[in-house]
Amino acid sequence: MNSDMEQRIDALDLPYRTREDLKASLTGKDLTDEQFDRILTMVFSEYKKSRIEPCEAVGVVAAQSIGEPGTQMTMRTFHYAGVAEINVTLGLPRLIEIMDARREPSTPTMAIYLQDDWAFNRDRAREVSWQIEAAPLHEFGDITIDMENMQVLVLLNKSVCDRRKIGVEEIFEVGPRKIREKRHFRDFDVEGDVKKVSLTFTPKNRESYQNLFQLAEHVRNVIVQGIDDIERVVARKEGGEYILYTEGSNLKDVFEVEGVDTSRTRSNNISEIADVLGIEAGRDAIIREALSTLNEQGIGVDVRHIMLVADMMCMDGEVKQIGRHGIAGEKESVLSRAAFEVTVNHLLDAAIANEVDELNGVTENVIVGQPIQLGTGDVKLIAKPTNLKI
Amino acid sequence: MGTSLDVLSHEMVPDHQIMDGEEAKDLLATYHISLEQLPKIYHDDPAVKAIGGDVGNVIRITRDSRTAGRAEAYRLVVKRPKK
Numbered sequence: 001m002n003s004d005m006e007q008r009i010d011a012l013d014l015p016y017r018t019r020e021d022l023k024a025s026l027t028g029k030d031l032t033d034e035q036f037d038r039i040l041t042m043v044f045s046e047y048k049k050s051r052i053e054p055c056e057a058v059g060v061v062a063a064q065s066i067g068e069p070g071t072q073m074t075m076r077t078f079h080y081a082g083v084a085e086i087n088v089t090l091g092l093p094r095l096i097e098i099m100d101a102r103r104e105p106s107t108p109t110m111a112i113y114l115q116d117d118w119a120f121n122r123d124r125a126r127e128v129s130w131q132i133e134a135a136p137l138h139e140f141g142d143i144t145i146d147m148e149n150m151q152v153l154v155l156l157n158k159s160v161c162d163r164r165k166i167g168v169e170e171i172f173e174v175g176p177r178k179i180r181e182k183r184h185f186r187d188f189d190v191e192g193d194v195k196k197v198s199l200t201f202t203p204k205n206r207e208s209y210q211n212l213f214q215l216a217e218h219v220r221n222v223i224v225q226g227i228d229d230i231e232r233v234v235a236r237k238e239g240g241e242y243i244l245y246t247e248g249s250n251l252k253d254v255f256e257v258e259g260v261d262t263s264r265t266r267s268n269n270i271s272e273i274a275d276v277l278g279i280e281a282g283r284d285a286i287i288r289e290a291l292s293t294l295n296e297q298g299i300g301v302d303v304r305h306i307m308l309v310a311d312m313m314c315m316d317g318e319v320k321q322i323g324r325h326g327i328a329g330e331k332e333s334v335l336s337r338a339a340f341e342v343t344v345n346h347l348l349d350a351a352i353a354n355e356v357d358e359l360n361g362v363t364e365n366v367i368v369g370q371p372i373q374l375g376t377g378d379v380k381l382i383a384k385p386t387n388l389k390i
Numbered sequence: 391m392g393t394s395l396d397v398l399s400h401e402m403v404p405d406h407q408i409m410d411g412e413e414a415k416d417l418l419a420t421y422h423i424s425l426e427q428l429p430k431i432y433h434d435d436p437a438v439k440a441i442g443g444d445v446g447n448v449i450r451i452t453r454d455s456r457t458a459g460r461a462e463a464y465r466l467v468v469k470r471p472k473k
Contacts, residue, residue: 015455015457015458015460016455016458016459016460016461017455017459017460018459020459252395255395256395262395262399262400263399263400263401264400264401275436276395276436277402277403278397278403278437279432279437279465280404280431280437280453281400281403284402284453285402287456303456303457304457307456307457314429317429317431317435317465317468318432
């Protein structure tokens, strides 16, 4: 093959991968121009055959292709996905979750990749995980309730603080602030003693024991280190580098943590990905998640079907569910919407709003008994019998 | 801590590019469609903000397709509707 042929392949109206494959298979081969032309014609005719026909109902084919194997999926699987007992929803419930575009999956989880300086050292990976895993105050020292003086005393354990790389002053500042902001409990005064590494909380209401115990509860559970939504972090070695798997997801805050590789870190929360990384990343996430859910169950569905579903869900710039609150509910046609779910409501609302159905779609034409605009039904041919003898 | 996030460097975000008016016109002509028939992307989408797109721009997205190897898609920047 010479460079002239290579240029001709590049100019062809073929998908990128087909062109690359063709080039790769022809490299080093001695071809005459005639042979090359024949190869091109063959490739072209094969490519044309593999394309979908115009007016083919791809949506219905996709629905069937995902729906039928879906019936074989495990109805209820709560699986410990092998990753050090991190719980992940799989199977049909997960697939439904993806298609419904829930704001929050039932088991949010992240795979946090680390930058080179952190990824290959267990201790350094651990350092990052401490910045991420939510740690309540009681993990950093002893908390006692002094009933006599109506106080809650916190005695920090300096060695724990040092090990987890958090300063005593930082805890003194973050603890009370988070109780006020996140837990909405404000009726207390606070006093910190850096030398004695102790923190004293005094409730404003000094009469009520109930109030004191409430305060103690808040003090015990306030998150002083890490990201609030991430309950657990497990470090796992894969292919030489440490990867952090989490229970709970918060892309935005995790991206701020030092050492996190912001180009590979992933979440399984699709709407969060769409919010933080944009709609195109959301589309990619839908495809990845749906495909891995199906494949994990040993079901092979062609990506094209899933890509079509993902494209439809992300069409309008945000992730929309497939259902009456999303794609199906926003159809133009009244009859088509009514045929899907909550029939009476749609007909009633349409009657009140004086809506007109143009009968452009498939469903509404089936309902009224007209030919549908699919396949041969979409082509309008009028024969003009000029020299026809009757 | 880390600097502000560069969304375009993330592996899940494909390449976004603003098309100029001429290119957009050619695109619409090849597919025989109007501007409103393109898929949409919101003006405050992180990727659009990163490339400085504005309402009315057409964005060319070059995806790593699982089937074709590389595929182009187009989206029209629109204002996010108020809820």
